[in-house]
Amino acid sequence: MVNFKINRNPFDQLVLIASDGKVHENVVPVRAFPIAAPQEGIALLSADGHELAWVEHLSDLPGDARALVEEELASREFVPEIRRLRHVSSFATPTTWEVETDRGDTSFVLKGEDDIRRLGASSLLIADSHGIQFLIRDLNALDKASRKLLDRFL
Amino acid sequence: MTSRSINVTSAHATLPDPWLGEIAPTLTDTENILAWVELDLDTRLQFSQGLVVVTNQRILARTMAEKTWDSWIFHAGLTLVHHDHAGVGTLELRDAQARLAGWRYTLGRNVAALRVIAAFERQLDSQVSGQPVEGDAVAVCPNCKTALEPGQDECALCAREAHVPPSTWTLFRLWRFAKPYRNQLLAGFLLTLASTAATLVPPYLTMPLMDNVLIPYQNGAHIDVHLVALYLAGLFGSALLAWGLGWARTYILARVSERIGADLRTTTYEHLMQLSLEYFGGKRTGDLMARIGSETDRICVFLSLHLLDFATDILMIIMTTAILVSINPWLALVTLLPLPFIAWMIHVVRDRLRTGFEKIDRVWSEVTNILADTIPGIRVVKAFAQERREAARFREANRHNLIVNDRINRIWSLFSPTVTLLTEVGLLVVWAFGIWQVSTNQITVGVLTAFLAYISRFYTRLDGMSRIVSVTQKAAAGAKRIFDILDHVSSVPEPTKPVHLEQVAGSIELQDVGFRYGNRSVIRGVNLAIAPGEMIGLVGHSGSGKSTLVNLICRFYDVTEGSIRLEGVDIRSLPVAEFRRNIGLVLQEPFLFFGTIAENIAYGKQDASRDQIIAAARAAHAHEFILRLPQGYDSLVGERGHGLSGGERQRISIARALLIDPRILILDEATSSVDTETEKEIQKALDNLVLGRTTIAIAHRLSTLRRADRLVVMDRGQIVEVGKHEDLMAREGAYYRLYQAQARNVDTDLDDVDVDNAIVLSDGLAKS
Ligand SMILES: Nc1ncnc2c1ncn2[C@@H]1O[C@H](COP(=O)(O)OP(=O)(O)OP(=O)(O)O)[C@@H](O)[C@H]1O
Ligand SMILES: [Mg+2]
Numbered sequence: 001m002v003n004f005k006i007n008r009n010p011f012d013q014l015v016l017i018a019s020d021g022k023v024h025e026n027v028v029p030v031r032a033f034p035i036a037a038p039q040e041g042i043a044l045l046s047a048d049g050h051e052l053a054w055v056e057h058l059s060d061l062p063g064d065a066r067a068l069v070e071e072e073l074a075s076r077e078f079v080p081e082i083r084r085l086r087h088v089s090s091f092a093t094p095t096t097w098e099v100e101t102d103r104g105d106t107s108f109v110l111k112g113e114d115d116i117r118r119l120g121a122s123s124l125l126i127a128d129s130h131g132i133q134f135l136i137r138d139l140n141a142l143d144k145a146s147r148k149l150l151d152r153f154l
Numbered sequence: 155m156t157s158r159s160i161n162v163t164s165a166h167a168t169l170p171d172p173w174l175g176e177i178a179p180t181l182t183d184t185e186n187i188l189a190w191v192e193l194d195l196d197t198r199l200q201f202s203q204g205l206v207v208v209t210n211q212r213i214l215a216r217t218m219a220e221k222t223w224d225s226w227i228f229h230a231g232l233t234l235v236h237h238d239h240a241g242v243g244t245l246e247l248r249d250a251q252a253r254l255a256g257w258r259y260t261l262g263r264n265v266a267a268l269r270v271i272a273a274f275e276r277q278l279d280s281q282v283s284g285q286p287v288e289g290d291a292v293a294v295c296p297n298c299k300t301a302l303e304p305g306q307d308e309c310a311l312c313a314r315e316a317h318v319p320p321s322t323w324t325l326f327r328l329w330r331f332a333k334p335y336r337n338q339l340l341a342g343f344l345l346t347l348a349s350t351a352a353t354l355v356p357p358y359l360t361m362p363l364m365d366n367v368l369i370p371y372q373n374g375a376h377i378d379v380h381l382v383a384l385y386l387a388g389l390f391g392s393a394l395l396a397w398g399l400g401w402a403r404t405y406i407l408a409r410v411s412e413r414i415g416a417d418l419r420t421t422t423y424e425h426l427m428q429l430s431l432e433y434f435g436g437k438r439t440g441d442l443m444a445r446i447g448s449e450t451d452r453i454c455v456f457l458s459l460h461l462l463d464f465a466t467d468i469l470m471i472i473m474t475t476a477i478l479v480s481i482n483p484w485l486a487l488v489t490l491l492p493l494p495f496i497a498w499m500i501h502v503v504r505d506r507l508r509t510g511f512e513k514i515d516r517v518w519s520e521v522t523n524i525l526a527d528t529i530p531g532i533r534v535v536k537a538f539a540q541e542r543r544e545a546a547r548f549r550e551a552n553r554h555n556l557i558v559n560d561r562i563n564r565i566w567s568l569f570s571p572t573v574t575l576l577t578e579v580g581l582l583v584v585w586a587f588g589i590w591q592v593s594t595n596q597i598t599v600g601v602l603t604a605f606l607a608y609i610s611r612f613y614t615r616l617d618g619m620s621r622i623v624s625v626t627q628k629a630a631a632g633a634k635r636i637f638d639i640l641d642h643v644s645s646v647p648e649p650t651k652p653v654h655l656e657q658v659a660g661s662i663e664l665q666d667v668g669f670r671y672g673n674r675s676v677i678r679g680v681n682l683a684i685a686p687g688e689m690i691g692l693v694g695h696s697g698s699g700k701s702t703l704v705n706l707i708c709r710f711y712d713v714t715e716g717s718i719r720l721e722g723v724d725i726r727s728l729p730v731a732e733f734r735r736n737i738g739l740v741l742q743e744p745f746l747f748f749g750t751i752a753e754n755i756a757y758g759k760q761d762a763s764r765d766q767i768i769a770a771a772r773a774a775h776a777h778e779f780i781l782r783l784p785q786g787y788d789s790l791v792g793e794r795g796h797g798l799s800g801g802e803r804q805r806i807s808i809a810r811a812l813l814i815d816p817r818i819l820i821l822d823e824a825t826s827s828v829d830t831e832t833e834k835e836i837q838k839a840l841d842n843l844v845l846g847r848t849t850i851a852i853a854h855r856l857s858t859l860r861r862a863d864r865l866v867v868m869d870r871g872q873i874v875e876v877g878k879h880e881d882l883m884a885r886e887g888a889y890y891r892l893y894q895a896q897a898r899n900v901d902t903d904l905d906d907v908d909v910d911n912a913i914v915l916s917d918g919l920a921k922s
Contacts, residue, residue, distance in 0.1 A: 131673025
């Protein structure tokens with residue numbers, strides 16, 4: 001199935017030991033489709049950005065390796081999912097949004113309506129003024145008040 | 155980093171309040187806080203508060219949730235590094251063996267984090283070396299490392315734009331554009347007043363006509379012809395007056411509004427031209443076109459027709475009310491009964507309408523976007539036989555447009571008939587009340603007819619006013635989108651205190667340059683000093699950041715970290731246009747405007763003489779192919795240079811850059827689409843032109859760069875090697891590998907390689 005080993009060094013970096021015994025420090029896992037198919041297509045990249053290994057599906061990894069990879073992914077990925085819009089400072093941009101996300105409450109500045117991008121039918125990706133991406137996975141799953149606020153920007 | 159220091163004297167005082175109280179007990183007497191960063195994420199990337207503090211003895215950290223402070227005393231081997239990915243920064247404290255701690259924050263805190271690292275490194279140096287920390291004499295910006303003015307906390311160059319939302323009363327903001335025409339507007343207003351008053355005369359005259367002529371006649375009296383003629387003359391005269399005044403008013407106001415619309419359009423366009431590439435990168439062409447094209451037009455129509463009508467309506471209503479009240483207050487009161495209802499309805503519907511119209515505008519932009527996407531890309535569409543798909547996409551966008559329009563029309567279509575209904579009911583009430591009053595002899599029949607005459611005008615006006623609600627909201631939505639553009643501050647702002655360079659020799663210095671596209675770090679820690687007249691060859695893999703570096707040097711984007719200096723002056727303090735005048739740029743994707751070839755070559759220098767144009771074309775080896783075209787230099791080239799080959803386009807854009815005789819010449823793959831023979835010829839020409847100019851040339855064909863004084867090899871946003879061709883070859887590093895790979899690929903072009911070696915050899919000889 002997979003012919004490499006993964007462990008973690010004291011610098012908190014992933015180390016990949018390839019089947020030929022070659023050791024790669026500071027390996028970075030990335031998802032090929034972080035939003036469309038997060039569980040499929042994981043690439044392990046070397047520190048200088050070359051692909052070392054390709055994993056078809058997260059579940060193809062043995063348990064401990066998978067845990068390491070998932071842990072590393074979790075510490076690299078930062079796409080807070082908006083659960084609720086509490087308040088928007090104005091309907092004209094730039095505007096400050098106060099939101100509840102799966103990573104806690106926060107507020108951010110939306111620079112323009114163009115920073116809201118549609119992904120498929122009901123998902124939205126919202127980039128704040130510092131380039132952090134907020135995700136709304138399912139528009140229709142939001143509560144009515146949030147949807148009403150959001151609707152003003154769509 | 156060690157020779158400069160950061161102004162930290164004020165730091166202690168400004169540590170935010172809750173933290174100051176929390177940290178005070180942990181600090182020893184001799185300990186001062188030097189720098190800190192407030193964290194907004196925890197290690198699991200949940201939003202939560204935390205703090206990292208550097209004092210003169212150690213580094214401390216705590217999250218809001220914990221009660222105790224973690225601390226690390228400075229000792230040799232300790233390092234504090236930062237990196238960022240996808241908008242999240244990481245600070246890591248390490249020693250030689252392991253990672254000791256890691257902290258996360260969103261990029262908004264990056265400057266503070268950099269400050270922390272700077273303070274940390276200075277303290278650590280002094281602790282380890284035993285030397286006292288160098289004086290705080292020069293305060294520098296932690297971001298771009300330029301010296302700060304005394305007493306200044308924030309670097310004026312790096313200070314980010316404030317995020318102030320514009321006022322929502324967007325329509326009133328149009329006043330800025332109306333102001334220059336205020337005299338005409340005043341005249342128009344007075345005319346409106348007069349003509350409205352004139353139209354109110356006829357109904358008034360019906361009153362005496364009825365009471366003094368018709369009713370007495372019915373009661374057996376003779377008709378006083380004289381009196382009738384007087385009244386009729388009055389009626390005719392007032393109609394004529396109203397006509398004349400109405401004409402003058404409409405003409406003046408239409409003229410003015412057309413001008414306001416034109417001003418709005420040109421101002422918006424001018425502003426748009428000033429905005430940075432970053433803005434255009436995030437926008438879609440169709441959307442911008444829709445805003446500047448159709449939305450300014452809509453505002454103009456609103457100003458010329460509807461606003462006018464609206465003003466007339468209001469005046470009419472006020473005047474009518476005054477007249478009605480003066481004739482008979484009770485009947486007037488009854489007449490005005492539907493007004494509050496209508497006002498209430500307008501209030502209810504207004505917001506919905508406006509948001510609806512904003513939506514329609516956005517959907518409309520989507521439709522234009524598809525056009526702006528596919529028409530220029532028609533070759534790709536056809537090549538992949540995707541005409542159907544694009545047609546379907548267009549149909550879908552139109553369908554969306556229909557849905558949104560339908561929704562708003564539902565509200566809208568209800569509104570107007572309701573107003574009509576209310577007015578009809580009002581009429582009924584007036585009839586009933588009027589007949590009762592006539593029967594009780596409170597009023598004459600004449601008064602009632604006059605009332606009815608006024609009322610029908612009055613109510614049609616109300617009806618018109620209900621229509622104005624929709625156009626006003628439409629215009630407000632359009633104005634909002636226009637002001638969206640106008641309110642956007644360029645991310646490459648003009649300096650507040652511009653420095654003017656007298657003489658530009660062409661020395662460029664890049665200091666610790668870092669750059670991000672959004673949250674993606676593309677250039678990191680680039681240091682490079684380019685001497686006047688030097689030719690730099692920039693090489694590296696595709697995507698290594700060569701074009702980006704050039705974009706930064708041209709100031710299409712501003713650096714995120716560090717600074718770029720021209721003659722020792724930060725380019726951010728030079729006026730943008732003045733700075734760019736010194737740069738001749740040949741882009742990777744040559745772009746020609748619609749026009750003749752001569753116009754395209756003279757794009758950067760409108761007053762160039764024909765001789766100069768031809769000289770530039772000759773130098774770029776474009777002269778001969780231009781002469782072969784049927785109309786020579788007067789040949790029209792289509793949009794984006796349609797009708798010319800890629801290499802021909804490139805040569806025209808080289809000529810364009812050469813014509814302005816710049817101090818700094820930047821060639822981004824300037825000869826990538828010409829054959830080797832032509833390339834060599836252009837190269838020969840360039841070789842002469844490059845003399846005495848600072849040149850930065852990017853090329854994948856390394857042989858193109860044989861004349862470069864230094865080659866700069868980039869890899870993933872960093873400079874990995876700098877040196878002359880033979881030195882780099884001798885070093886057998888990144889450049890050597892690039893060169894070898896290419897030599898293997900172009901083995902067919904042996905001649906080329908030979909020439910290359912010969913040049914390199916002769917260069918080497920010349921040096922020794
Ligand atoms: N407008 C942009 N927004 C976001 N990322 C960008 C943008 N332009 C370029 N990039 C990214 O920046 C990196 C450097 O791009 P750049 O155009 O500078 O490469 P280059 O060295 O000129 O490559 P090439 O030799 O192919 O022209 C690339 O990874 C690219 O994807
Ligand atoms: Mg490029």
